[in-house]
Amino acid sequence: MTQGSESSRESAEGIALAAAGDVGRSMAALFTMTIQRYQDTLHDENLDFGDFILLNFLASTAHWREGLVEFLLNVTGDNPQRVVERALEHGWLVADSDGRLHATERVDELMGKLGQAAQEFNQRWRERMSTRFGAAELGGFLAMLQDVGRAPR
């Protein structure tokens, strides 16, 4: 077995702790806890977290193929072609006569379910964190987290 396929398999097993450094380890541990709150919904719909990210992207803006591929390469690091094929198979994307890809109503439907779980979790997270941190600190934390996600590579 190659190292690459080994890595993929471990990811597929839900190993979110994919980094052993302090930042990565802390993020991974928190992420594992967080994603567990979505597991029922994700499992019912046969989705993984990569799908969740893709659905978020598809649900929020109109996309041409170029934008989607760029997003997948820069943000998720997934193989864009494979993800697009999966999205087409699941009916999350349709291609128009010019070959451009569009999100389907199914994406809105799925995001409605996941969005509700996300809102409930966010509310609980804010309530619990606010016993120790102020609104400005919570805002700063989220902004920094978003910066990490957007940092140029």
Added chain:
Amino acid sequence: MNLEREEMLCYSLGVAMRRVSKIYADALADHDITPPQVFVLSCLAEQDEQRVRELAERVCLDSSSLTGLLDRMEKSGLVERRPDPADRRALRIAITAKGRERFTTLTPVMEELTERVHAEFFTGYRREQIELFLSMLRHAQEAMA
């Protein structure tokens, strides 16, 4: 849905984690080991001979996921399963000499990678901002556990 995607903790955390993880995964592939395997080795190097359930809690995995990972690590000679002297039906996971040697070799690599992660993702932030961010990450784990 009212929330913007980046306002969702789950989304922001997932994207950030993937980007950080990719740095570790790419670099460690050259050493023929995966980040989760290094994580397990580091836990066992700190405290050897752990029960699967204890180890699973420390590495934030369910037992079944950890079992597959341990199978592969045992095959590579990095860890071994030993009978638990306190419970004949149970096993403990131990790091082997090869596993310890591999972890020692990887320690400077991991330190270098952590420095790289800080340089790539936290440039422009003051030290106290980074410390607060890390402290909030840890507190969030406790708060949501």
